[in-house]
Amino acid sequence: MNCNKEAIALMHQYLDGELYKDDERRLRDHLQTCPSCQEHFHELKRTTTLIKNTTSVSAPPRFTANVMANLPKEKKRKNYLRQLQRHPILTAAAIFFILMFSGIFTAWNQDQQVTVSKQENLEIRDHTVIVPEGVTVQGDLVVRNGDLRIHGKVDGDITIINGDIIGENPQGGTNDQLDRNNLRAYSGELTEVNQVYEWIWYHTKNTVKEIFSFESDE
């Protein structure tokens, strides 16, 4: 075996853990007969042990913190997006409320025309809806953007949006009297909605009612 080339190449292959069984035997046989190669091999092994045994080092304290402090700044927008991604339920709730309130507001500002729920025998005169004498309106009555005057009877709830209920005799004093007068005229609840926040409250209540009635239907 050629000491200078072949044997040394085999030694390095051995140190890299890439020596086949046959070659390993050949190397071992050679080392037993060749003192100079034996020494060379010994020195190489010792060298690798020396390098391997150097103490491991650890990074200086606060290294991570320093790196983090020196990173380029995140974009603000991305930050918000991340917040939204982190709280999907909050995001869903926020979107829901935005859509709901914007819908309600646009409905509030929509039109100033007097509208009444579809019932027969109602008279509309100068922004006033009149239930004529001797007429009984069946079902709930909704008046929007107008006043309501009841001469007859309403068999159900009354809702007045952006308007007032006017009693039989307007000069007839206090609210108590008015209420008492009207108690005779309708059988359900009276709801008046005049302000935006009342309008919102009315909407919310309605939504909740609908949900509950849905559930009770099932």
Place this chain on the structure above:
Amino acid sequence: METMIKQKIKEVKKGDQSAFEDIVSFYQNKVYHICLRMVGNSYEAEDLAQEAFIRAYTNLHTFDEKRKFSTWLYRIATNLSIDRIRKKKPDYHLDAEVRGTEGLDMYSQLAADQALPEEEVESLELQTYIHKEILALPPKYRSVIVLRYLDELALQEIAEVLDIPVGTVKTRVHRGREALRKRLRHV
């Protein structure tokens, strides 16, 4: 561990900077070690290691998630170190702390007036001597020796880190080992 790192990388890519902190603290010792053995100076090594992590962060979008992150990170660190070695002439900070010691700086490596306990001197001198000999190797041999013996990477992985064929890695490891054998034979 790999899967945890992969997860963190995904989070960083989505824009969550704080997830990068775990990556840094997981690899900081290895990266710092490579830099230190390449440049041989703790101040510069810290500077280089920091730079390596910052580069990894800013270029994370170019990292192929199918590959090993450590390989990619070590490549950045070794390339930065080799660049630094090429650019500068050797310099030494006397007040640089000697790694593996507590509070010992390079002044302690100068001839001391008072005698230190015998054993400590010996082990310290040996360590310093070995590191000095590794530093004396040309950078292309130094990098393979550092990755092979200090970080115990496989030859294939070293080839990936340095972006050279495995055959070249083997040749360089052999030559580097021979060079060190000649220098360390009398230790």
